[in-house]
Amino acid sequence: MALRKRVLLVIATITILSILSASIIFREEISHLYGYSKAALSYYGSTGQEVKNIQYKLAIWKYYDGKIDGVYGYKTYTAVRKFQAKNGLKVDGIAGPETLAALGLPTGQAAKTTSAQPSSNRNLDLLAHLVYGEARGEPYIGQVAVAAVVLNRTRDSRFPNTIAGVIYQPGAFDAVSDGQINLAPNETAYKAAKDALNGWDPTGGAIYYYNPSTATSKWIWSRKIVKVIGKHNFAI
Numbered sequence: 349m350a351l352r353k354r355v356l357l358v359i360a361t362i363t364i365l366s367i368l369s370a371s372i373i374f375r376e377e378i379s380h381l382y383g384y385s386k387a388a389l390s391y392y393g394s395t396g397q398e399v400k401n402i403q404y405k406l407a408i409w410k411y412y413d414g415k416i417d418g419v420y421g422y423k424t425y426t427a428v429r430k431f432q433a434k435n436g437l438k439v440d441g442i443a444g445p446e447t448l449a450a451l452g453l454p455t456g457q458a459a460k461t462t463s464a465q466p467s468s469n470r471n472l473d474l475l476a477h478l479v480y481g482e483a484r485g486e487p488y489i490g491q492v493a494v495a496a497v498v499l500n501r502t503r504d505s506r507f508p509n510t511i512a513g514v515i516y517q518p519g520a521f522d523a524v525s526d527g528q529i530n531l532a533p534n535e536t537a538y539k540a541a542k543d544a545l546n547g548w549d550p551t552g553g554a555i556y557y558y559n560p561s562t563a564t565s566k567w568i569w570s571r572k573i574v575k576v577i578g579k580h581n582f583a584i
Contacts, residue, residue, distance in 0.1 A: 389443055389444055389445065389448060390402060390420055390442075390443040390448075391420060391425075391441070391442045391443065392420055392421070392422070392424075392425050392441065392442075393420060394420040395418050395419050395420065396418055397418065398443075398453070399418045399419065399420045399424065400416055400417070400418040401451075401453050402420075402424065402428070402443050402448075402451065402453065403415075403416045403417070403418070403424055403427075404416055405451045405452065405453065405518075406424070406427045406428070406431060406451075408518065409431070409518075411427040411428075411430050411431045411434075412424065412427035414427075420443075425441040426441070428441050428442070428443055428447065429441045431447070431450075431451070432447060434530075435450055435512075435516060436470070436473065436474060436477070437450060437512075446470075446510075446512060449508060449510040449512045449513035449516075450512040450513065450515075450516040451516065452508055452513055452516060452517045452518060471511045471512075471545070472538065472541055472542060472545060473533075474511055474512060474515060475495050475498060475511055475515075475541035475544070475545065476533040476537040476538040476540075476541040477523075477529050477530070477531070477533050477537075478494070478495070478498060478515050478521060478523060478524075478529055479491050479494055479495050479533065479537040479540050479541050480528075480531055480532075480533035480534060480537035481521075481523030481524075481528035481529040481530075481531055482494050482521060482522065482523045482528075483578075483580070484534070484536075484537065485579075486577070486578040486579065486580065487577070487578050488536060488539075488540060489550050489577055489578075490550075490577040490578035490579075490580060491536065491537060491540035492540045492543050492544050492548055492550055493549075493550045493551045493554070493557070493575070493577050493580070493582060494540075494557060494580070495540055495541045495543075495544030495545070496544045496548065496549040496550060496551050496554070497551060497554055497555060497556065497557050497582065498511060498514050498515060498544075499511070499544055499545070499549070500549065500551070500553055500554060500555050501514045501555050502514055504555055507555070515529070550575065550577060551574065551575050551577070551582040552574055552575060553574070553584065554574050554575060554582035554583055554584055555583075555584055556568065556571050556582070556583040556584070557580045557581065557582045557583065558580065558581055558583070559579050559580055559581075560579075560581055561579065568583070571583035571584060572584050
C-alpha cells in the first residue's frame, strides 16, 4: 500500500512538473503579446463589443476572416498586425488609440483642439502619403488644399478627430482604396502637408473635394462648391 502511494505521488509530481514546464514555454512564446502598457484599449485576450467592432472593420477590409465573436484571439491579433503594417502604424498587434483611430473607431480619448496640428512626424508622413496618392498631378496649391481638407475634417464632429482616423475612414479617399497611399511621397507632397499643418487652407474651410470629370457619386454634386483649384472642386 505504501509503495502504491509512493508511485502515485511520483506520477502526480511528474505530471505537475510537465504542466508547469509547458506553461513556461508557452508563456515565453506569447510573452510579446503582453508587453503593453495599460494605455492599450484592446489586446490579446480582450473580449467585448470593441473587439467585435475591430473584427468587423478588419473583415470588411479583408484582413480578418474569422468569426465576429468579440474574442481577441490569435486570428484577431495577426489581423491587427497586418493592418498596422499596411498602414504605417506601430506593428504590435495591440489595438491602441492610433490603431483604433485608423480603423475609424472611437479611442475613448477626449478630442484635443490641437488634433490637426503637427504633433508628430507620423502625422506629417501620413498626410504626405495621402497628398501624393490623391493629388500629385495637381498644382502645389491644390496639393496643400487636399491636405487642408483632411485637417478640416478633424475639426468637424461628423468625422474622426485624428488625421489617421479621417484618412482611413472607409470609402473616404480613393488613394486608400486603390493602394496609392503606399507610394513614397516626394518632397513637394511633404512640403504641402507641412504647409497645411502650419495653418494654410487654400479652400477656405472645405471638407470635401472631387474631380468633376471622374466623380460618379450623385451625392457629392449636391455639396456647395467654395473653391476650384486645378482639377478639383472643393466643397462644404
